[in-house]
Amino acid sequence: MEQYENLLIESIYYAETSVLATINADFTYIEGAPWYELYQYKYDQSFWRLDRFDKLQEQFFLKLPTRVDWTNYNSQDLQIELLVKTRGLTTIPCIWQGCAKPTLQGLAFCERHAYVEMGIRK
Numbered sequence: 001m002e003q004y005e006n007l008l009i010e011s012i013y014y015a016e017t018s019v020l021a022t023i024n025a026d027f028t029y030i031e032g033a034p035w036y037e038l039y040q041y042k043y044d045q046s047f048w049r050l051d052r053f054d055k056l057q058e059q060f061f062l063k064l065p066t067r068v069d070w071t072n073y074n075s076q077d078l079q080i081e082l083l084v085k086t087r088g089l090t091t092i093p094c095i096w097q098g099c100a101k102p103t104l105q106g107l108a109f110c111e112r113h114a115y116v117e118m119g120i121r122k
C-alpha cells in the first residue's frame, strides 16, 4: 500500500509550501504550457493544473474535470469559492452600487466584486 503525503480533498488550493510538497511526492508531471503545468494525481489518476510561478500573481493548484483542453479550463468560480472559504463572510453588505451581498472578512466587497472588480485573489 502506497503512502500519500497529504490527501487532497478540495478541488482548489493556493500553491503553498505544503501543497508543493504534496505535488512533489504524490503527482506525476505530465506536460507544461506557457502559464501552467499539468500533473496527474497518483492517488486517483485525476488531472490537476498548477499555475507557473509569477511573483505578481497568486499561484493556484486545481483539479481539472478532464485533461481535454486543460489549458483553457476556466477556474474563476473555483478561485472565488476558495477566496470565500479562506476569508470568510461578514454580515455587512457589500458597498458596490446595487449589491447587498455580505462582504468578505477584511474587505468592503462581496466575493464577486472583490474578485472581479478589485482583483483580490486571497
Ligand SMILES: [Zn+2]
Binding pocket: 094, 095, 096, 099, 100, 101, 109, 110, 111, 112, 113
Ligand atoms: Zn458585491
